[in-house]
Amino acid sequence: MLKHVLCALILCSSASAQLYAPSLNVDAFACISTSGELEPLCERSTGPIAFLELPDDTPTSPRNEQPASVADPPEYGRQTKRILYIIPNFRAISAGAIMPPQSAKEKFLEATQDTFDYSNWVFIGALSGVGQAENATPEFRQGGVGYGRYYWHTFVDQADENYFVEGFMPIVFRQDSRYYTLGRGSFLRRAFYAFSRGAVTRSNLGKTEPNYSEIIGAGASAGISNLYYPSAERTWTKTGQRWATSVSLDIMTNAFKEFWPDINRKIFHQQ
DSSP, rough: HHHHHHHHHOOOOTTSSSOOOOOOOBOOOOBOOSSSSSSSSOOOOOSSOOOOOOTTTOOOGGGGOOOOOOOOOOHHHOOOSSTTTEEEEETTOOOOOOOOOOOOOHHHHHHHHHHHHHHHHHHHHHHHHHHHHHSSSGOSSSSSHHHHHHHHHHHHHHHHIIIIIIIIHHHHHHHHHHOOOOOSOOOHHHHHOOOOOOOOETTTOOOEEEOOHHHHHHHHHHHHHGGTGGGOOSSHHHHHHHHHHHHHHHHHHHHHHHHHHIIEEEOOOOO
């Protein structure tokens, strides 16, 4: 069986020297046996050449070539899906990991996950309590009713910011909304890298470019909040403060994500 395959290969290699050959007249070709000796000449062939596929167990078969394996993310920069099993960390990418481009659907779904995750309700409750304690919006007043006003305004603020920064704007500007962990280098180098992600980010093609998604998305979210805040909170100063607060929180979140693998490994010993 093998010598017939070898004979066919010799015929095919002869055919590849021509640009196009629907049929080929072959006077004689030497066939090599499995023992390495020359066999009698092959029979004359006047029909078209058929390209035969090698069997699976042939060492040179392309099907036996295994794709290069992608190494697991290094231990020093490995992210977890959640921080302390509670806080969502879905958009943090482990150091050294190579990810395919985000689709528009993935960006929208990740924004939805961050907005409606169960831990987000607790986070919003804490922010609302701080805002009420500081009397950040006097028009909301105090007490249970006042806390309710703080709560739903904070929730809508968070939802606006998530969808604009993580969903809509990354789709429009074709940018990657994920955080890629640096994981190595000095503390200052890594901190600077994390803070700089508020100003620069990756495109869908992996190129570094201005972070339009963060800057414009947070600004659009702050502008939309004027539709449901009291009139006294709709000034340029108040709107700018909400924009700056959103960007600052995102930058601080990036910094925490950068060092979370170190905290997780050295303090909590999680894998």
